[in-house]
Amino acid sequence: MSSNSTPYYFVPGLSKHPVVTAIGLIAFGFGMTGWVNHTSWGGPLAIAGVVWVLFSLYHWFGDTIAESNTGKNGTNVDVSYRWSMAWFIFSEIMFFGAFFAALFYSRNIAMPWLGSVEGKLLWPNFTAVWPNAGPAGLIPQFETMGPWPIPTINTLLLLSSGVTVTYAHHALRENHIKQAIIGLAATVSLGFIFLCFQGFEYYHAYHELGLKLTSGIYGSTFFMLTGFHGFHVFLGGLMLAIVLRRAIRGDFTAEHHFAFEGAAWYWHFVDVVWLGLYIAVYWM
Template sequence: MSSNSTPYYFVPGLSRHPVMASIGLLGFGSGMTGLVNGYSWGAPLTIASVVYVLFVLYKWFGDAISESNSGQNSINVDVSYRWSMSWFIFSEIMFFAAFFSALFYARSISMPWLGDIESKLLWPTFTAVWPNDGPAGLVEQFSTMGPWPIPTINTLLLLSSGVTVTWAHHAIRENNQKHAVWGLAATVFLGAIFLGFQVYEYIHAYRDLNLKLTSGVYGSTFFMLTGFHGFHVFLGALMLAVVLRRAIRGDFTADNHFAFEGASWYWHFVDVVWLGLYVVIYWM
């Protein structure tokens, strides 16, 4: 078995996984398009695509894990993994930056413009305050989502999960497998509770506040930002659950545990994005 520090570069063979994943993501995008536009085939296609993509990722990462456990990943491959994960997280930062920018544009540029003197000629009763149901009165009245109690509780949950995943990381570096497993299990558990509260928050928004995806620019930005963040929490918890399973069976050592590090980087990114959302969406 080759050492992780062996100076060769393992090049895997041709793989069907990227093409299969692309097909699943295409189906997911098509399904979501149909879903938000009220087509009956939207929800089934979305659910089927998610299940299919998860199956592809299971097989794909299974192959990568087998390569790692068999000692084929040299230090060069480890460096490639680190750069790849770094660029992936950077792309996610740009993804959320686009939605934050859209919110900033709507609040700080479009809203004052709609309320200026020239616009008053078209909408004399319009008041340029945020949130807003629009100048034409086409959006149903809704109430905004405040920071208490669910968003604040979720903030505490994610901050706590950042502590537990860091505890697990230190435990792995010290070859303390027991504490690593406990820290990872606690992190996954906290992430699951976060998602449960977010589902309840959405039910409360639709049922009690009449706040929907169609509630003007406020509703669309609220659900797009918090919804995509919730999706990333789900992905992060899924990655950590896989890492937890590997930690239980003893795949990691103090010197070879990048799978855990990559997942923990992603989880910390999710934490930071939520702090931004918590301030901008719920307090401002």
């Protein structure tokens, strides 16, 4: 019986993975607490917690993949996975929406208010222009990050990756596994190149432009938005790399490949967020 025709909703048995993962997360939390308080054990404990969680998730996901490959996940489970992924992406939209809102508020509401007549009474030398080093002039001078050339190159890379992942999806739906593998490999490669360029951009910002996370509201919004997006590119690339490995192993068919679809949805979300970032952070 194929997985799509399984008539029941598969419920797995008792699992040790949630408890094991929770132990790693607790260790990570205590480790980070010690790390920020400059203890000798904080850093090693935090790193050990991360390794523990990754090890636990590796086996947890492995069990889930095995359940899918043995036909236990029927249509009902597939629908649950789709709704879960959709709500997860919605939560990510809200996450980035908060940072975009902070950028909009600081630039379009707080900045004019500080430059108003009332603001001039407190800070007579303040000029309400973006970017800004703050009303007290305590922030070291920095240069802004323009759209040329790295951000524009990265935009082309992510747009190209959206094309390659779509090509891979259509190939998989036509049961052309080899073409799907090529498209996935190209997508993962483009994501990796994107991260390399972003790393170089950060190096350039810190060492040549004087632009840091502490460079006022401009620096904090710039690095929070671009940094969290880069982290999501890493996560999306990791998802696609795992999907690539599974495609090479022969786990997917034209009818049964939601793991690929979920990763592709996430990658398209990452692409769209970057387009908003490219306009709001680098051009405006």
